[in-house]
Amino acid sequence: MDTTLRDGEQTSGVSFVPHEKLMIARLLLEDLKADRVEVASARVSEGEFDAVKMICDWAARRNMLPRVEVLGFVDGHTSVDWIHATGCRVINLLCKGSLKHCSCQLKKLPEEHIEDILAVVDYANVQDMEVNVYLEDWSNGMKDSPEYVFQLMDALIRTNIKRYMLPDTLGVLNPLQVIEFMRKMVKRYPHAHFDFHAHNDYDLAVSNVLAAVLSGCKGLHTTINGLGERAGNAPLASVQAILKDHFSAVTNIDESRLNDVSRVVESYSGIVIPANKPIVGENVFTQVAGVHADGDNKSNLYCNDLLPERFGRKREYALGKNSGKANIRKNLEDLGLELDEDAMRKVTERIIELGDKKELVTQEDLPYIVSDVLKHGMMDERVNLKSYIVNLAYGLKPMATLKIEINGKEYEESSSGDGQYDAFVRALRKIYKVTLGRKFPMLTNYAVTIPPGGRTDAFVQTVITWSFEDKVFRTRGLDADQTEAAIKATVKMLNIIETEYEKMD
Ligand SMILES: CC(=O)SCCNC(=O)CCNC(=O)[C@H](O)C(C)(C)COP(=O)(O)OP(=O)(O)OC[C@H]1O[C@@H](n2cnc3c(N)ncnc32)[C@H](O)[C@@H]1OP(=O)(O)O
Numbered sequence: 378m379d380t381t382l383r384d385g386e387q388t389s390g391v392s393f394v395p396h397e398k399l400m401i402a403r404l405l406l407e408d409l410k411a412d413r414v415e416v417a418s419a420r421v422s423e424g425e426f427d428a429v430k431m432i433c434d435w436a437a438r439r440n441m442l443p444r445v446e447v448l449g450f451v452d453g454h455t456s457v458d459w460i461h462a463t464g465c466r467v468i469n470l471l472c473k474g475s476l477k478h479c480s481c482q483l484k485k486l487p488e489e490h491i492e493d494i495l496a497v498v499d500y501a502n503v504q505d506m507e508v509n510v511y512l513e514d515w516s517n518g519m520k521d522s523p524e525y526v527f528q529l530m531d532a533l534i535r536t537n538i539k540r541y542m543l544p545d546t547l548g549v550l551n552p553l554q555v556i557e558f559m560r561k562m563v564k565r566y567p568h569a570h571f572d573f574h575a576h577n578d579y580d581l582a583v584s585n586v587l588a589a590v591l592s593g594c595k596g597l598h599t600t601i602n603g604l605g606e607r608a609g610n611a612p613l614a615s616v617q618a619i620l621k622d623h624f625s626a627v628t629n630i631d632e633s634r635l636n637d638v639s640r641v642v643e644s645y646s647g648i649v650i651p652a653n654k655p656i657v658g659e660n661v662f663t664q665v666a667g668v669h670a671d672g673d674n675k676s677n678l679y680c681n682d683l684l685p686e687r688f689g690r691k692r693e694y695a696l697g698k699n700s701g702k703a704n705i706r707k708n709l710e711d712l713g714l715e716l717d718e719d720a721m722r723k724v725t726e727r728i729i730e731l732g733d734k735k736e737l738v739t740q741e742d743l744p745y746i747v748s749d750v751l752k753h754g755m756m757d758e759r760v761n762l763k764s765y766i767v768n769l770a771y772g773l774k775p776m777a778t779l780k781i782e783i784n785g786k787e788y789e790e791s792s793s794g795d796g797q798y799d800a801f802v803r804a805l806r807k808i809y810k811v812t813l814g815r816k817f818p819m820l821t822n823y824a825v826t827i828p829p830g831g832r833t834d835a836f837v838q839t840v841i842t843w844s845f846e847d848k849v850f851r852t853r854g855l856d857a858d859q860t861e862a863a864i865k866a867t868v869k870m871l872n873i874i875e876t877e878y879e880k881m882d
């Protein structure tokens with residue numbers, strides 16, 4: 378069960394608007410094929426009600442409604458009515474799984490809490506709703522008050538509750554404890570369906586999920602990118618990969634869509650995926666060391682079962698001070714370029730030199746480096762920025778005017794924009810789209826790095842990611858001025874796409 382839209386939204390700073398929730402629910406159910414999704418908590422807000430209703434309307438049209446779940450509270454009729462009115466037919470009832478929570482938060486005796494839960498379950502049944510229950514703080518319950526957990530379970534097991542969802546609410550368990558506690562539950566209630574809900578406070582969420590699987594638990598809760606309260610939940614991508622590769626488990630998840638869905642959630646949540654996050658991080662399929670690239674060239678010696686193509690990704694070979702000839706050869710191959718041994722040595726030396734100065738070298742930089750090192754016109758520049766002015770004035774919109782030569786012809790254009798670079802790109806877009814009638818690439822990411830040290834004259838590196846037709850590529854600009862660095866990266870992009878325009882013409 379994926380709970381990106383409920384626990385994932387409990388990540389500090391994350392709030393999805395209804396159409397984003399609907400889009401993510403569709404991706405989870407239709408593209409990734411998650412078995413179940415928890416999309417909200419009841420009573421939260423009007424916006425949340427609208428979002429759940431939109432998701433349920435959509436799911437009902439596709440016969441997926443039983444796969445949509447909403448968390449509700451032990452509050453008489455209130456949560457059940459709220460959820461029922463959205464069209465959702467599954468309530469995940471938040472019950473207290475430790476004596477401490479029952480007595481300190483609800484200020485109830487166990488018998489009173491059980492009575493309240495049974496009343497909600499009865500009412501949900503009358504409304505024809507399926508009921509799952511959370512035993513919130515179950516992990517501490519098993520440590521400190523197991524007799525309470527069993528008293529609760531003994532009462533609930535006599536009802537038609539479908540699933541018992543066991544959360545490690547504060548992420549305090551280790552895998553050995555998960556095995557011990559989960560086995561106790563399975564032994565005492567052999568016919569019950571248990572879900573396990575991990576939290577990552579000790580970075581053990583994924584390990585704990587696997588321990589739960591080994592101990593007889595039947596359902597797992599995950600989120601995209603591991604979003605969730607505090608340190609988050611178990612990330613779906615990692616759990617899926619481990620289940621398949623280490624346990625030969627079969628799930629319905631379509632791995633090839635994991636990366637795309639992760640990117641959508643990254644963008645809607647605003648929580649950037651760490652570059653080293655397994656499966657979906659930017660760097661995890663990039664070999665850096667020259668020895669690795671060499672081994673891959675000879676016999677894929679540095680590849681494991683996590684082949685990037687499984688997840689809709691591609692292996693890359695970084696360029697920098699740890700590069701050897703093999704990294705460079707791999708990148709040249711991708712560009713359809715070939716160099717002799719001497720040229721190869723010179724280009725390798727230059728890349729190492731740049732890497733030593735902390736400069737990032739992208740694949741798109743390679744033709745320029747080759748051209749520069751070999752002093753011949755390999756990189757024939759068909760787009761030249763002749764002149765430009767960008768200005769910033771208090772109280773006025775930034776303006777840009779530029780003159781550019783494209784395939785020997787000069788064009789001039791001006792535009793205002795939300796910032797200097799935005800004005801520059803708008804002027805450029807006018808030339809490409811209006812004057813030349815061409816498509817213009819979409820800027821999908823813009824990353825600025827400033828070396829530490831607080832110097833205002835330091836070089837700024839701007840790396841822009843573009844998407845054009847079915848290609849995604851990055852260009853880099855380096856300058857003491859941030860706007861100029863971005864403009865340099867943009868002109869590199871324009872030269873790269875010239876060949877694409879040629880193919881289209
Ligand atoms: C571990 C988890 O992730 S639990 C996730 C639960 N989900 C959420 O909290 C969703 C977001 N929450 C909200 O929008 C709000 O907190 C609401 C609408 C649920 C309640 O809001 P408020 O009425 O303002 O109460 P508030 O947030 O201050 O306190 C929570 C109340 O719920 C009660 N409560 C706690 N757990 C439960 C439960 N399982 N069932 C019923 N009531 C509960 C508390 O005792 C407290 O009641 P009190 O005010 O009578 O002391």
Ligand SMILES: CC(C)C(=O)C(=O)O
Nearest residue numbers: 384511513514544546
């Ligand atoms: C909703 C609750 C049970 C939860 O997310 C948790 O306990 O971690």
